[in-house]
Amino acid sequence: MRIVMKFGGSSLKNGEMISKTAQIVKDYKPEECVLVVSAMQGVTDQLIETANKIAEGLLDEEEIRNFVGDLQERHRVATVKAVTGEHQEPVLIDIEKLCSELEKVLIGISYVGELTPRSIDYVMSFGERLSAPIVSGALRSLGVESQWLTGYDAGIVTDSNFGRASPIWDLTNERVKATLSPVITRGEVPVVTGFIAGDMRGRITTLSRGGSDFTAAIIGAALSVDEIWIWTDVDGIMSTDPRMVKEARTIKVISFMEAMELAYFGAKVLHPKTIEPAMEKDIPVRVRNTFNPANEGTVIVREQEQVVDVVKAISVMENVALLNVSGVGMIGIPGVAAKVFSALAEEKVNILMISQGSSEVNISIIVEKEDLKKAVRILERVFADKSIVKDVQYNEDVAIIAVVGAGMRGTKGVAARVFKAVADAGVNVLMIAQGSSEVNISFIVLRKDAVKAAKALHDEFIKN
Ligand code: ADP
Ligand code: ASP
Ligand code: MG
DSSP states (O other): OEEEEEEOGGGGSSHHHHHHHHHHHHHHTTSEEEEEEOOSTTHHHHHHHHHHHHHTTOOOHHHHHHHHHHHHHHHHHHHHHHOOGGGHHHHHHHHHHHHHHHHHHHHHHHHHTOOOHHHHHHHHHHHHHHHHHHHHHHHHHTTOOEEEEOHHHHTOEEOSOTTSOOBOHHHHHHHHHHHHHHHHHTTOEEEEESSEEEETTOOEEEOOTTTHHHHHHHHHHHTTOSEEEEEESSSSSBSSOTTTOTTOOBOSEEEHHHHHHHHHTTOTTSOGGGHHHHHHTTOOEEEEETTOTTSOOEEEESOOSOOOOSOOEEEEEEEEEEEEEEOGGGTTOTTHHHHHHHHHHHTTOOEEEEEEOTTSSEEEEEEEGGGHHHHHHHHHHHTTTOSSOOEEEEEEEEEEEEEEOGGGTTOTTHHHHHHHHHHHTTOOEEEEEEOTTSSEEEEEEEGGGHHHHHHHHHHHHOOO
């Protein structure tokens, strides 16, 4: 068996957990194995927050040095715990070098006073570049041969869309195979930094937040592995976010389509782009708990043999905004929608949901919150003369609720049950969309009502 295993930040939050991770991997040897690792828990957030403060002139040089010093200390302590004997010193040297590079980068930003998408990717890359050598060292300490590589050095080449880069597939598949296959065949375990890659000019890019899962799928597909395992801090994909609804239960088997819809609409346990490469190569993906490795977790496969539940899971996506484009001038004018969508697409605004009323005076669009300002700016520019579109309004306090299940296909009355349950909970629905996949009904509510709606739907559809 050849497996790609990805360990998330929570699996690597300290030296003890890194040792545990290394032990889990050792237990699977002599199977062939590639590891993909995230940054230690919270590190990516800290890097982003600090870089932003520096760009705004809120931190002086001493404070920058202190920040890097604390980060170095956290990684040093984890190394001393997880990496033993002769293997320790080289890891400590790697960490020291990386931290001194990071300090220079951050001080550079403080001089320039500006943070570009390219520089924030460079800053974020330190999270994974710092964790990977420790994990690799922890494996060597257990007698497992290992070396660490960045995603780019492992062969992942992307476009230059910093912050949300996409792989250049042919090149990536070729390079990943050429780089990693010989290492694996020698019996070593390569430890690859998740989330980060590089563009054609070798400049560091990132695959968007939570993107280490995607890295695992990219590598898995390139190597045509037997399975991709995502190790995290819950027992698998659950019927809803366990942090929101405590009755959530683990789903044993789920299809690629269902998992993709759930991930796309906010189930943070998987990055939404993870499924596609796996689905294309028909590679099963397992989601498992580092804190409870005895549990088998969830397996994601092409088709489930028997679908029992109509609705399998409910997801909530909160970091979104509702845009309303309206004006009586839109009536009967062809191509208004096309103009709206192509303007947004050109500026790389990601559209999550669309709905147009039959009255034609209104188009509602859901975008990611971080794109909202850009989207409003573009639409106001495109329709500046106000003859067609009179108004571009938005609401940032909304959430998408998605109800997912392959059993909905061909079952009558599911939508009625969904909206009755939500209405009975006293929640107002602002906008509805049904995906053509028929495995998902999604709609918009005010953010303050999101948990209430998810809970009502869980009570209605999920049997414990
Ligand atoms: P990692 O650091 O391992 O990548 P994440 O925090 O990105 O972990 O993802 C795991 C978290 O996703 C869980 O702790 C859980 O709170 C959240 N989550 C949201 N929706 C779901 C779901 N449907 N099933 C399981 N976990 C979910
Ligand atoms: N460390 C990155 C993030 O926090 C990638 C990941 O964890 O998957 O977004
Ligand atoms: Mg994650």
